[in-house]
Every structure is written in C-alpha cells, then in structure tokens.
Amino acid sequence: MSATAYLAATGSALPGPPVDNADLGRVLGVSEEWVDIFVGTRTRHFGWDLHTGQVRHTLADLCAQAGGAAVDAAGLDPVDIEFVLLATATPDTLLPTTASEVADRLGLMYLPAFQIQSGCSGAVQALDLGRTLIRGGARAGLVIGGDVTHRHLDARRDVARMPTEELVNYVLFGDGAGAAVLTAEPVAERxxxxxxxxxxxxxxxxxxxxxxxxxxxxxxxxxxxxxxxxxxxxxxxxxxxxxxxxxxxxxxxxxxxxxxxxxxxxxxxxxxxxxxxxxxxxxxxxxxxxxxxxxxxxxxxxxxxxxxxxxxxxxxxxxxxxxxxxxxxxxxxxxxxx
CATH class of the missing domain: 3.40.47.10 (Thiolase/Chalcone synthase)
Incomplete structure (x- = not known):
C-alpha cells in the first residue's frame, strides 16, 4: 500500500471563445470600467450563448473533455482507472450524477464513481478522498472538478433592478472543468x-x-x-x-x-x-x-x-x-x- 499519492497529469476544458468585459458589460447594461475596477477579471468562458441563452456545452461535456485529456497525458488507458471522483456545485441533473455520465463517456466501467457537492474547495476535497483510495490500494484514479452557470445566471434579466449581492455573480463566474490523474507510483509528471x-x-x-x-x-x-x-x-x-x-x-x-x-x-x-x-x-x-x-x-x-x-x-x-x-x-x- 502506497503512503503517498502522486499527480501524474492534468487536463482542462473551457467552452467557447472568451467573453471580455466590454461584451459582458453591453449585455448586462453595466460599465466595462466597473467590471475592471471592482472584479479585475478580464475574460471568462460560458457554455451558453451570452446573447441567446442557448446551452452549447454541459458540465458533462466539459468534465469528459478535461478528464479524457488528463488520462491521455498520464499515458494510461481507461482500463487503468480504478475510480472517478467529480466535484461540482452545478450538476447537469441530480440523477444520474454527472460523475456517472462522465464515466460513461470515457468508457470507464466496473469502478466507483463518486460525486461531491462542493464549491471552491471541491478540488481539494476530491483529491483528499482520492488520496485515501490510493492509500487503500487503488493504483490510479481520475479526479475532476467543474461548474457551469447557465442554470443560475440569466443575462436577459433586468440587472438595473438586481441587488449587488446577485449582480456580482454575473461578473465573477465562468464555466469550465479541470481534472487530474492520481497514481500510487510516481509516473508522468511525478x-x-x-x-x-x-x-x-x-x-x-x-x-x-x-x-x-x-x-x-x-x-x-x-x-x-x-x-x-x-x-x-x-x-x-x-x-x-x-x-x-x-x-x-x-x-x-x-x-x-x-x-x-x-x-x-x-x-x-x-x-x-x-x-x-x-x-x-x-x-x-x-x-x-x-x-x-x-x-x-x-x-x-x-x-x-x-x-x-x-x-x-x-x-x-x-x-x-x-x-x-x-x-x-x-x-x-x-x-x-x-
């Protein structure tokens, strides 16, 4: 049994072209300068069309892309992966879990597929659980984190009537996913x-x-x-x-x-x-x-x-x-x- 877990490789996925503060400001009816000064974030990516609201990339889409990239970068095959952990605050559906959907898309079978409901600490929480599984005898596993905003943000709302504690979320958040392969032995990135x-x-x-x-x-x-x-x-x-x-x-x-x-x-x-x-x-x-x-x-x-x-x-x-x-x-x- 390994006493240490290793990060072998990572993967990342961002949907669509970046949306800058000028475009976001025009849609929301807020000042580009306000976004720059208050938030300091220059661009973000959305899995939905900012102008129509049409969803083009789901959470499962992004997580499967990031997870597949991590497995490939680690030099492993799907059969080498012994568990999947996915952390999110915005699952596509409550059931089936997005973790199960991603495992399906990646061709992963006969393995635990856990989903953790979490926020910004979710990646660390998932890595914590993954490290425990590695210490328990697993040789390699896939840990994923991701979130999407289309269920919670509606750019067609009248933001002039929106309180600051709601409006701030429209300029803070973007969509994306990331993943890491955990291993019991130091391989790839080690x-x-x-x-x-x-x-x-x-x-x-x-x-x-x-x-x-x-x-x-x-x-x-x-x-x-x-x-x-x-x-x-x-x-x-x-x-x-x-x-x-x-x-x-x-x-x-x-x-x-x-x-x-x-x-x-x-x-x-x-x-x-x-x-x-x-x-x-x-x-x-x-x-x-x-x-x-x-x-x-x-x-x-x-x-x-x-x-x-x-x-x-x-x-x-x-x-x-x-x-x-x-x-x-x-x-x-x-x-x-x-």
Whole structure:
C-alpha cells in the first residue's frame, strides 16, 4: 500500500471563445470600467450563448473533455482507472450524477464513481478522498472538478433592478472543468501530494455564498438563485488564506523560502491580487488563472495545476490554497516533484 499519492497529469476544458468585459458589460447594461475596477477579471468562458441563452456545452461535456485529456497525458488507458471522483456545485441533473455520465463517456466501467457537492474547495476535497483510495490500494484514479452557470445566471434579466449581492455573480463566474490523474507510483509528471488540508470552519457562522435549488413545489419562488456576501468574503478570505498557508507549512515542516510556486485562492482577479499581497510569499512564483477564466468554482485548482506542472522542476515545491465561502471551508495542498 502506497503512503503517498502522486499527480501524474492534468487536463482542462473551457467552452467557447472568451467573453471580455466590454461584451459582458453591453449585455448586462453595466460599465466595462466597473467590471475592471471592482472584479479585475478580464475574460471568462460560458457554455451558453451570452446573447441567446442557448446551452452549447454541459458540465458533462466539459468534465469528459478535461478528464479524457488528463488520462491521455498520464499515458494510461481507461482500463487503468480504478475510480472517478467529480466535484461540482452545478450538476447537469441530480440523477444520474454527472460523475456517472462522465464515466460513461470515457468508457470507464466496473469502478466507483463518486460525486461531491462542493464549491471552491471541491478540488481539494476530491483529491483528499482520492488520496485515501490510493492509500487503500487503488493504483490510479481520475479526479475532476467543474461548474457551469447557465442554470443560475440569466443575462436577459433586468440587472438595473438586481441587488449587488446577485449582480456580482454575473461578473465573477465562468464555466469550465479541470481534472487530474492520481497514481500510487510516481509516473508522468511525478508530483507527490506531500500534505493536504480540508477543514470545515463555519460552525455558527452565516454563509458567505448561497446557491439555491428550486424543486417542483417552489419553482416560481422569488428567491434569488445565487447570493454572494462579497463584503464578508473580502474581510474573511485573505485572513483564512494566510491561516491555511501557515497550517500547511507547519504540517510539511517547510518555510516560505522553501516554496517555488504559490497557487492562491481564485475568487476574482482583484481579490487574488489582494490575497497574494496579504500572504507575502515574495520568493514564490504565483500561479493564477481567474483573470482569464473567471471563477470556475470546482475547476479552479485543477486549472492552476495544469499551469503549474509543466514548469515545476524536480525537487520543486508548491502550495495551493482554496477557501470555500459558502460555509467557510479551509483547504490546501503541498506538492513536490520527485
């Protein structure tokens, strides 16, 4: 039984051409400058047409693309994969799970296919479970994260009447998926998961974000689908990110000077800048994607890893930090290429 799980390869998927702030601003009727200044995200991708609302890429489409790319990059065949884990806040359907649909599309059979309902910490939560399965005897597995926005955002709504806690979601989020192959032995990219933090910390605390769901009995409810307490997030996430940094460094017995790369939380371009300044790990190179991809939720850490792995040298160390504000979950990874 292996004591360590390894990242063998990653894959990523973004739908359609990038949507810049000028196009988004014209559709929503908001200022391009407001989006630039308030959010700091330059582009994002949508699986639906911004002008018509037509859905062109489902979550299963994106996750299958990312997962297939990761398996190919690892040099494995579908028969080598012994489990599938998929983290998302926006499944295509409640049943069948998107995890099962993706396994079907990738030709995976006779294996566990788990789905984790989660937010921005979902990639780490899925990797945590995957690492446990590897330690339990599995030789290789596929871990995926992704989210889509078409069920929760409607660009045809009158945004002038929309409260800020709803409007902010229209400029923060994008669609996408990412994936990683976990292995029991160091193959392909040979990046060891040296430490992992996955901790719920929201006892008695109001949620920073709520993503609602309507059933048959309340489908005409006036409740907003997505609400973001951006001020609470601005106040809390930088401090939480710093706590995660030091908790992981202590767990790994590393110092900030040991880090070659830092993967900070990816709420928005502007927030990531603020958090990175607060973390103050000047010797580590930042690996971020949110300014180009938008906040893709469960895909974010995988998309950062896809950017990291080609540049991580043998012996190189990296730390990834993710904060879920829905109910305040702290998570992160310590990585080293062996």
């Amino acid at each position: 990046v060891a998961i040296k430490g992992l933090l996955n901790r719920f910390t929201g006892l008695g605390r109001p949620a920073g974000q709520t993503v609602d769901w309507y059933g048959i009995s309340d489908r005409h409810s006036e409740r907003p689908m997505v609400v973001e307490d951006y001020k609470a997030i601005e106040e809390s996430v930088p401090a939480m990110a710093r706590e995660i940094l030091w908790e992981l460094l202590d767990q790994l017995e590393w110092t900030p000077d040991d880090l070659d790369f830092l993967l900070p939380p990816q709420l928005s371009g502007r927030m990531t800048e603020r958090i990175t300044e607060h973390l103050d790990v000047s010797g580590a190179k930042e690996v971020s994607c949110v300014a180009e991809t938008g906040n893709t939720g469960n895909a974010l850490v995988f998309q950062q890893l896809a950017r990291l792995l080609p540049d991580l040298p043998t012996g190189g160390k990296a730390l990834a930090i993710a904060v879920e504000s829905s109910k305040w979950i702290k998570s992160g990874l310590g990585l080293e290429k062996v």
